[in-house]
Amino acid sequence: MRITFLGTGTSHGVPAIDCMLDNYDRCPRGVCLRAASDPRYRRTRASILVEVNGASLLVDTSQDFREQMLAYRVERIDAVLYTHAHADHIYGLPDIRSYCQHQGGAVDIYGSEETLRVIRDTFGYIFCPPADIGGGIPRLRTHVLAEPAEVSGVHIVPIAVAHGSLRGCQGYRIGERAAYIPDVKAIPTGSLRLLWGLDLLILNCLRITPHATHLSLAESLSYAQQLRPKRCLLTHLTHDIDYQTEEQHLPEWVRFAYDGLVVDEP
Secondary structure: EEEEEEHHHHHHHEEEHHHHHHHOOOOOOOHHHHHHOOOOOOEEEOEEEEEEEEEEEEEOOOOHHHHHHHHHOOOOOOEEOOOOHHHHOOOOHHHHHHHHHHHHOOOOEEHHHHHHHHHHHHHHHHHHOOOOOOOOOOOOEEEEOOOEEOOOOOOOOOOOOOOOOOOOEEEEEOOOEEEEOOOOOEOHHHHOOOOOOOOEEEOOEEEOOOOOOOHHHHHHHHHHHHHOOOOOOOOOOOOOOOOOHHHOOOOOOOOOOOOOOOEEEO
């Protein structure tokens, strides 16, 4: 299994427009300014590509979807797993039309019932196209994923998590030994049991200080210590996270992910 981190940032991305407008004086730790010279500080909106057994599974179509596909030369998408329907995780969906055309068919998309409902409402022209539609639109097949299932030959287990007022936010256990949870404030006990025995846990870590709907660094580390995967990579990072400073205080098996990071798992 090969996992490519297409994006590791939050809805603002890094550098954040807010900081740039203030000549980077607003950036709490100078991260946005350093992003100009250190690519590991540049964080597009969160998404990963999973390649396993000849299948290419995308998790979320971020607002930076087009640029991510070009940057990492993603040649095929067999299916998309959606974690939830916030804008930074779904608004790249229209550009998947290029893959539908190139592959000569519909792309399967999966998510909770709530997530798929919001996607249908948001992109009504895709699911109920008007007669006078002018440009190409994606061809999609939707699938509610509420129980473990085979997706393009890969065993996927949905992991229900708490993220604000959403009722259908979920992460995924992908194959036997990896899991991806980019947006979460709390993991219910039943979901924690589904995350035991991992080689790789990819987990939300928004910032240093607490947040109402996302894990802070201390909270992320607490979950990592409970689950004790062989390796934990932290993602969905704001400009509050200075990887060079914070990694000095992390266990060796916990690190911050970055855009373009490629991880090969057995």
